[in-house]
Amino acid sequence: MSEFLKSLQDGFRNPKTIEAISNEIKTLSRNLNQTLRIMEVCGGHTHTIMKYGLTQLLPEQIEFVHGPGCPVCVIPKERIDQAIALAKMENSILVTLGDMIRVPGSNGSLAEARSSGYDVKAIYSPLDLLNIARENPDKKVIFFAVGFETTTPMSASIVLQAQKENLNNFYIHVNHVMVPPPMEMIMEGEQTDIHAFIAPSHVSVITGTQIYEPIAERYQVPIVISGFEPVDILEGIRMILNQHLKSQYKVEIQYSRVVKEAGNIRAKDMIERVFEKRESFRWRGLGNIERSGLTLRDEYASMDAEKVFAPYLVQNELYDHPSCICGSILKGAAKPFECAVFAKECTPASPMGSCMVSSEGSCNAYYRYGEWK
Amino acid sequence: MKRISLSAGGGGEESAQLIDKLFLKYFFNQILDSKEDAAVLSLEGKSAFTTDGYTVSPLEFSGGNIGKLSIAGTINDLAMMGAKAEYLSCAFMIEEGLEWEVLERIVASMANELSICGAKIVCGDTKVVPRRSVDRLFITTSGIGKIYLPNLSSKALEAGDAVLVSGDIGRHGCVIFAEREGLNMGTQFKSDCASLWPVVERLIDASIPIKAMRDATRGGLSAVLNEWAEASDVGIEIEETAIPVSAEVIGMCEMMGFDPYDLANEGTFVLAVPAQAQESALALLKAFSPHAACIGSVTDGKKGRVVLKTPWGSRRYLELPKGELLPRIC
Numbered sequence: 096m097s098e099f100l101k102s103l104q105d106g107f108r109n110p111k112t113i114e115a116i117s118n119e120i121k122t123l124s125r126n127l128n129q130t131l132r133i134m135e136v137c138g139g140h141t142h143t144i145m146k147y148g149l150t151q152l153l154p155e156q157i158e159f160v161h162g163p164g165c166p167v168c169v170i171p172k173e174r175i176d177q178a179i180a181l182a183k184m185e186n187s188i189l190v191t192l193g194d195m196i197r198v199p200g201s202n203g204s205l206a207e208a209r210s211s212g213y214d215v216k217a218i219y220s221p222l223d224l225l226n227i228a229r230e231n232p233d234k235k236v237i238f239f240a241v242g243f244e245t246t247t248p249m250s251a252s253i254v255l256q257a258q259k260e261n262l263n264n265f266y267i268h269v270n271h272v273m274v275p276p277p278m279e280m281i282m283e284g285e286q287t288d289i290h291a292f293i294a295p296s297h298v299s300v301i302t303g304t305q306i307y308e309p310i311a312e313r314y315q316v317p318i319v320i321s322g323f324e325p326v327d328i329l330e331g332i333r334m335i336l337n338q339h340l341k342s343q344y345k346v347e348i349q350y351s352r353v354v355k356e357a358g359n360i361r362a363k364d365m366i367e368r369v370f371e372k373r374e375s376f377r378w379r380g381l382g383n384i385e386r387s388g389l390t391l392r393d394e395y396a397s398m399d400a401e402k403v404f405a406p407y408l409v410q411n412e413l414y415d416h417p418s419c420i421c422g423s424i425l426k427g428a429a430k431p432f433e434c435a436v437f438a439k440e441c442t443p444a445s446p447m448g449s450c451m452v453s454s455e456g457s458c459n460a461y462y463r464y465g466e467w468k
Numbered sequence: 469m470k471r472i473s474l475s476a477g478g479g480g481e482e483s484a485q486l487i488d489k490l491f492l493k494y495f496f497n498q499i500l501d502s503k504e505d506a507a508v509l510s511l512e513g514k515s516a517f518t519t520d521g522y523t524v525s526p527l528e529f530s531g532g533n534i535g536k537l538s539i540a541g542t543i544n545d546l547a548m549m550g551a552k553a554e555y556l557s558c559a560f561m562i563e564e565g566l567e568w569e570v571l572e573r574i575v576a577s578m579a580n581e582l583s584i585c586g587a588k589i590v591c592g593d594t595k596v597v598p599r600r601s602v603d604r605l606f607i608t609t610s611g612i613g614k615i616y617l618p619n620l621s622s623k624a625l626e627a628g629d630a631v632l633v634s635g636d637i638g639r640h641g642c643v644i645f646a647e648r649e650g651l652n653m654g655t656q657f658k659s660d661c662a663s664l665w666p667v668v669e670r671l672i673d674a675s676i677p678i679k680a681m682r683d684a685t686r687g688g689l690s691a692v693l694n695e696w697a698e699a700s701d702v703g704i705e706i707e708e709t710a711i712p713v714s715a716e717v718i719g720m721c722e723m724m725g726f727d728p729y730d731l732a733n734e735g736t737f738v739l740a741v742p743a744q745a746q747e748s749a750l751a752l753l754k755a756f757s758p759h760a761a762c763i764g765s766v767t768d769g770k771k772g773r774v775v776l777k778t779p780w781g782s783r784r785y786l787e788l789p790k791g792e793l794l795p796r797i798c
Contacts (some may be wrong), residue, residue: 108780142725149782151782310480325780
């Protein structure tokens with residue numbers, strides 16, 4: 096399988112192809128009469144851009160603005176505190192994905208709770224969750240679910256399976272959010288100066304292209320769904336440039352090897368069956384955004400950790416340290432190195448703000464790969 | 469005795485059984501057999517001395533186990549200082565209930581690894597602790613040995629030196645992650661866990677003027693290169709395409725969002741030699757691993773930084789890995 100994975104990437108990192116597209120972009124950019132500011136919504140793209148040094152291959156007229164698409168970065172502190180409170184309840188196992196365990200709440204992170212002896216597990220596949228619940232019938236197994244549309248179907252399938260198996264000890268704390276609402280919020284901002292979007296890859300595998308169409312139309316911005324490899328991103332930029340120079344504003348798919356216009360219909364049905372939109376969800380750094388998050392439908396209320404364990408969960412809104420500018424960074428209004436605490440008080444080992452925590456956060460990518468000068 | 473019980477650490481009959489039937493059986497030598505309070509050694513010349521604690525889950529993994537690791541690791545720490553391990557001490561912290569069979573396999577592979585460079589375990593200790601006090605088995609080894617190539621130092625790098633790796637990187641870290649998470653990487657895929665003295669001895673015998681050597685254990689290649697750049701106050705430039713990485717490691721890193729440069733190795737080392745010695749060093753390394761490669765050079769620009777050059781002409785810094793390795797979310 097690994098050999099196969101490697102063969103998939105090789106063509107997309109071919110130096111000759113990269114050089115050819117980069118030259119084409121340089122030629123096209125001569126026709127630009129102002130800097131073209133492109134927001135890559137997804138943290139995975141930010142990571143690719145920094146890791147492969149792509150800005151060095153592009154003309155000055157192309158500027159990347161890093162967007163809010165890091166699922167770990169956008170979870171506000173009070174919800175992390177809630178996860179920790181759930182982990183500290185008697186007889187409970189708190190399960191979450193990947194680097195969520197490293198994000199500090201108001202008083203430590205889940206990783207710190209784990210080292211103080213509470214049962215916190217980071218898993219790589221949500222399907223492991225059901226095994227944990229089956230193997231620990233006397234414990235409350237609580238899933239702290241995070242992620243955009245990419246991971247939501249997995250949570251939905253787990254809820255459906257838990258219901259089917261009648262797993263009475265399984266609960267879920269839902270923090271699933273959606274990509275279009277923050278994109279709209281950013282475009283509505285008074286000082287917003289974004290001319291195009293590279294839309295998320297894996298989110299779009301699930302959702303398809305339709306969710307972006309109102310944004311392309313209303314704000315007159317080209318939107319290209321691009322893959323994660325260097326060739327993918329450069330091709331995405333070329334497609335954006337072509338649209339921009341012809342004054343076109345449509346949604347295009349560069350990542351056609353996995354993204355289809357209609358998306359994954361079964362996955363979307365499953366999300367629809369299990370979840371409904373919250374009236375409002377508070378995003379770390381961005382604040383409340385209407386109808387931007389999901390919650391369990393009433394018929395699954397007995398699994399909803401926010402309802403079942405409500406007395407344990409503090410609801411106060413908690414804000415980041417005033418020196419932290421993650422909010423502006425997530426909106427694309429500032430770059431990590433403009434922050435006074437970046438790489439000083441705030442580092443991946445002791446992050447002050449959310450963008451430094453996750454490997455998909457833009458501060459983390461800047462710290463890790465540096466701004467090449 | 470099918471499982472190790474608390475009484476095996478009590479100093480009585482069961483302790484004696486554990487020592488005679490297991491440790492003395494596999495580690496036998498005159499010094500250990502003297503059963504005095506301390507080993508009596510004769511050392512000559514400058515010696516290197518090191519210690520390391522080993523804990524790994526799972527205890528046994530593809531390509532090795534905690535025992536092989538605990539011997540190879542200490543032999544390697546000495547080898548990186550140009551020293552040949554002669555005498556080792558060894559302390560076992562055993563969780564009660566550990567299967568005798570498992571412990572025997574581990575001890576047997578320790579004996580096997582010792583024989584590779586003719587080192588001896590000359591003193592040791594065993595503790596058996598109640599359940600949950602340790603995770604099955606912890607081993608601490610210390611080692612001492614004569615230095616055959618003096619003055620190796622991470623501070624010795626100078627502009628113009630060549631930087632080489634002795635084999636493909638990231639396999640140990642990848643194997644351990646895969647086994648913990650139950651990912652099937654195929655039976656051919658093994659940790660690089662191995663003693664490095666045989667290859668180091670060849671380099672020394674061939675009078676390669678090595679400046680520094682370091683095994684790329686925790687923190688991987690990134691950690692070694694960054695520590696060197698800082699200690700020697702030089703820049704290091706690495707060609708990304710020259711770094712040997714197996715398809716399995718690349719595949720796993722792509723899937724999980726890891727960087728192969730951050731993953732641990734347990735039998736792969738980095739060395740710096742003057743440019744004119746690069747070819748002869750590489751030829752010797754290749755006799756041990758076909759994947760050995762020259763990956764870059766020491767420069768006088770960007771002091772204290774490691775720069776990675778991509779095949780398409782862009783550059784970035786290779787930073788020290790930070791925090792726990794955790795898979796990305798999507």
